[in-house]
Amino acid sequence: MLTNRPTYQVSRRASYLERSVLRGLLKHAVDPSLISLAGGLPADEDLPTEQLNQCMNIVLKRDGAAALQYSPAYAALHEWIADYMLRRNIACSPENIFITNGNQQGLSILSRLFLDEGKTAVIEEAVFTGTQQGTKGVGANVVTIPTDLAHGADVHHLETVLEQHDVKLMALIPDFHNPLGVSMTENNRRRVAELAARYHVPVLEDDAYSQLRFTGRILPPIRAFDTSGYVFYLGSFSKMLAPGLRLGFMVIPESLQPKITVIRESIDLETSTLMQRTVAEFLHRGYLEPHIEKLRQSLKIRAEALMTALDKHLSDIATWTVPEGGLFTWCVLPENVDTWQLFDEALDAGVVYIPGGAFSVNGGHKNTMRLNFSRVAPETFDEGIKRLSAVIRKAL
Amino acid sequence: MRIEDKLSERTQHMQASAIREILKVVAQPGMISLAGGIPAPESFPIDIIRELSNEVLDEFGAAALQYDKTEGFDPLREALINYLPQRNLVNVNDKTLTIFSGSQSILDIVAKVLITKGDKIAIEAPSYLGAISAFNAYQPEYISVATDDEGIMPDALEETLKQHTIKLIYLVPTFQNPTGRTLPLARRKRIAELIQHYDVLLLEDDPYSALRYRGEAVSSIQQFAPEHVIYSSTFSKILAPGLRIGFGIAPEALTHWLVIAKQGTDLHTQSFGQAIAALYLSGGYLTEHLPRIIELYRPRRDAMLKALETYMPQGFRWTEPEGGMFLWVMGPDGLDAENLYHQCVQNSVAFVPGRYFYFEQGVGIETLRLNFTMVSADMITQAVQTIASAAEAMMLSNQ
Numbered sequence: 001m002l003t004n005r006p007t008y009q010v011s012r013r014a015s016y017l018e019r020s021v022l023r024g025l026l027k028h029a030v031d032p033s034l035i036s037l038a039g040g041l042p043a044d045e046d047l048p049t050e051q052l053n054q055c056m057n058i059v060l061k062r063d064g065a066a067a068l069q070y071s072p073a074y075a076a077l078h079e080w081i082a083d084y085m086l087r088r089n090i091a092c093s094p095e096n097i098f099i100t101n102g103n104q105q106g107l108s109i110l111s112r113l114f115l116d117e118g119k120t121a122v123i124e125e126a127v128f129t130g131t132q133q134g135t136k137g138v139g140a141n142v143v144t145i146p147t148d149l150a151h152g153a154d155v156h157h158l159e160t161v162l163e164q165h166d167v168k169l170m171a172l173i174p175d176f177h178n179p180l181g182v183s184m185t186e187n188n189r190r191r192v193a194e195l196a197a198r199y200h201v202p203v204l205e206d207d208a209y210s211q212l213r214f215t216g217r218i219l220p221p222i223r224a225f226d227t228s229g230y231v232f233y234l235g236s237f238s239k240m241l242a243p244g245l246r247l248g249f250m251v252i253p254e255s256l257q258p259k260i261t262v263i264r265e266s267i268d269l270e271t272s273t274l275m276q277r278t279v280a281e282f283l284h285r286g287y288l289e290p291h292i293e294k295l296r297q298s299l300k301i302r303a304e305a306l307m308t309a310l311d312k313h314l315s316d317i318a319t320w321t322v323p324e325g326g327l328f329t330w331c332v333l334p335e336n337v338d339t340w341q342l343f344d345e346a347l348d349a350g351v352v353y354i355p356g357g358a359f360s361v362n363g364g365h366k367n368t369m370r371l372n373f374s375r376v377a378p379e380t381f382d383e384g385i386k387r388l389s390a391v392i393r394k395a396l
Numbered sequence: 397m398r399i400e401d402k403l404s405e406r407t408q409h410m411q412a413s414a415i416r417e418i419l420k421v422v423a424q425p426g427m428i429s430l431a432g433g434i435p436a437p438e439s440f441p442i443d444i445i446r447e448l449s450n451e452v453l454d455e456f457g458a459a460a461l462q463y464d465k466t467e468g469f470d471p472l473r474e475a476l477i478n479y480l481p482q483r484n485l486v487n488v489n490d491k492t493l494t495i496f497s498g499s500q501s502i503l504d505i506v507a508k509v510l511i512t513k514g515d516k517i518a519i520e521a522p523s524y525l526g527a528i529s530a531f532n533a534y535q536p537e538y539i540s541v542a543t544d545d546e547g548i549m550p551d552a553l554e555e556t557l558k559q560h561t562i563k564l565i566y567l568v569p570t571f572q573n574p575t576g577r578t579l580p581l582a583r584r585k586r587i588a589e590l591i592q593h594y595d596v597l598l599l600e601d602d603p604y605s606a607l608r609y610r611g612e613a614v615s616s617i618q619q620f621a622p623e624h625v626i627y628s629s630t631f632s633k634i635l636a637p638g639l640r641i642g643f644g645i646a647p648e649a650l651t652h653w654l655v656i657a658k659q660g661t662d663l664h665t666q667s668f669g670q671a672i673a674a675l676y677l678s679g680g681y682l683t684e685h686l687p688r689i690i691e692l693y694r695p696r697r698d699a700m701l702k703a704l705e706t707y708m709p710q711g712f713r714w715t716e717p718e719g720g721m722f723l724w725v726m727g728p729d730g731l732d733a734e735n736l737y738h739q740c741v742q743n744s745v746a747f748v749p750g751r752y753f754y755f756e757q758g759v760g761i762e763t764l765r766l767n768f769t770m771v772s773a774d775m776i777t778q779a780v781q782t783i784a785s786a787a788e789a790m791m792l793s794n795q
């Protein structure tokens with residue numbers, strides 16, 4: 001019988017998708033022989049490994065088979081999260097909580113909920129690739145708004161876009177933006193909530209980093225100013241606890257629980273009950289706050305070391321955002337520097353970063369890079385930035 | 397304006413299944429349920445998992461808690477590439493294997509990559525509903541292909557392939573959910589030829605083949621047409637569903653797209669569970685534990701067949717699966733299995749009326765899906781007796 005060569009024709013939707021450069025660079029980010037400023041992961045020593053292990057032991061012993069079966073969402077986890085949200089000025093009850101496999105899944109679910117192919121989503125011009133994959137992944141047409149390096153997403157511009165386009169969803173990262181490191185001002189958060197209500201456009205508030213603040217006070221989320229029910233808050237345990245757990249949550253109107261549950265079940269049924277219970281145990285034992293406090297200290301020391309190194313080696317030719325929290329700083333180099341072109345040379349010199357262009361929705365940002373400070377030992381930044389500086393200077 | 401008015405068109409195709417409601421009813425205490433589709437809790441290797449969860453950190457350290465690559469946790473990928481060839485049912489290598497968040501997520505991601513609104517998916521009827529609900533998000537059309545007691549009929553499939561441009565065929569060829577049917581080898585080979593000839597992709601969903609209680613294992617269709625088959629399986633039935641770990645094997649060129657689509661959906665599958673699964677395979681625990689699961693289920697399956705033989709009234713037929721978790725009962729024409737269900741629930745016995753496994757209305761009215769893994773052999777016998785007497789009473793009153 002005749003055998004054809006297969007022709008794998010992918011869907012229109014898939015053809016919009018691009019492989020995330022970040023995922024591809026992960027192997028460099030964790031390569032111990034390099035000074036890696038490329039990752040977005042906590043340092044291994046900053047993970048509460050022992051405590052998580054202890055909690056899993058307790059859960060398996062106490063819950064037995066129930067911790068391993070197909071299960072409805074774990075009520076104790078909902079309750080803890082609802083309480084935590086109250087402490088963040090979000091009025092909600094356990095019925096408003098929906099557990100996800102992390103904010104990436106939240107992005108994916110809400111994109112499906114609000115976007116059809118060809119419909120318009122607003123995202124920031126330089127943004128986490130997962131935000132792009134979530135929205136473009138359902139075939140949406142994205143319109144971008146700029147992000148100010150001091151105040152976060154440009155709300156004025158946002159309003160113009162809402163005026164001009166039939167927007168179905170806007171996705172924002174108000175706290176310690178990935179990749180820019182900046183946070184939105186409290187006033188701008190309030191304005192976004194007002195715009196959502198006025199234009200009837202749902203906001204996806206993607207919060208992966210707010211708790212990692214080591215300078216100043218934690219700001220209320222956009223959702224805290226929401227009176228219209230149009231703001232959807234997404235919180236993740238990836239950075240607060242451990243990314244490999246793949247655990248996050250959404251705060252949603254109770255009326256949408258059934259619909260979102262159906263969408264979720266079609267995607268992958270549910271979140272691992274063993275992980276939900278293990279994390280719930282961790283939270284109930286009060287392990288989170290001390291852990292985050294320790295993490296903040298660790299991040300603060302590392303961020304300061306990076307700032308010192310940047311001041312010393314690059315202050316004459318570069319500018320950067322000074323982080324008050326999170327994992328990243330955004331570094332802007334002279335116009336004629338192309339950070340993609342320098343990448344291999346930097347790799348040879350034993351230092352890696354992410355070229356800013358990797359986050360750019362419309363192209364551009366060639367002369368920028370994202371530097372991560374959560375993984376490298378504080379004393380190593382000086383050497384890392386020194387090497388980077390040498391590579392950049394050669395290209396000037 | 398209500399937020400409900402803002403929802404995408406695609407969500408309108410997505411509705412909660414009736415089975416969900418049934419499963420709520422049957423969760424009541426005192427009910428003997430043959431309705432569920434979940435493994436028996438006593439099949440879980442709890443002690444092994446406890447031991448392995450402690451070994452994970454010694455063995456892999458922080459890697460089990462960090463972000464990982466989308467393709468899956470390397471130790472699990474390696475363990476599967478070592479293990480699967482021992483069963484000699486599928487072809488696999490490093491470039492064709494991807495770990496997913498349960499096999500449900502393979503169904504979603506495959507459709508995400510392949511289906512554009514209006515594309516046609518050929519399915520057998522009845523079919524696994526979770527697959528239909530995964531596909532619905534991408535707004536396909538369905539073409540139903542005729543089946544008989546041995547599963548999908550190759551000639552009918554060929555007819556469909558001639559008449560329609562089919563984008564994807566979805567089959568559960570082994571111990572199908574809901575019927576328990578297994579496609580014989582000759583049909584598998586013929587289907588492999590057809591999909592190559594017509595250059596169509598087949599999604600071969602295989603969560604149950606490891607649970608074989610009688611007879612000989614059958615090769616997957618994937619082995620005969622690896623360039624045209626996406627094979628999907630899971631740890632849900634041989635380890636624990638609460639870990640949410642499945643794996644897919646697809647042609648390399650497609651794997652590229654599956655990985656990209658998965659990035660946008662959940663970045664990667666949770667690492668800790670993958671680490672447990674890796675040790676479960678590489679430490680030989682699966683080989684040790686799987687026979688225990690089989691020994692647990694075999695007497696239950698045998699008891700159900702025996703009870704059906706003993707008690708069911710004339711006019712009923714049923715499948716005799718050699719494995720898996722389900723069996724399909726076909727009543728005489730005119731029997732309304734939904735009515736029967738309500739009768740049985742009043743007597744504290746539950747099952748799922750078969751009509752819910754068809755995406756068309758008005759078909760399969762006289763059918764029932766019975767699960768034989770969740771309750772003991774004695775309770776199964778008792779439950780079948782209840783179903784049989786209720787059926788008999790209904791048939792009498794219909795006369």
Ligand SMILES: Cc1ncc(COP(=O)(O)O)c(C=O)c1O
Nearest residue numbers: 102103104128178208236238248
């Ligand atoms: C802004 C932003 N959103 C979402 C995510 C994904 O988070 P999760 O691990 O919760 O899926 C990240 C991770 O880097 C992120 O930076």
Ligand SMILES: Cc1ncc(COP(=O)(O)O)c(C=O)c1O
Nearest residue numbers: 498499500524568573630632642
């Ligand atoms: C045919 C079939 N496919 C897929 C699944 C999903 O299983 P999981 O996502 O737990 O691997 C099931 C579960 O019952 C099933 O019966």
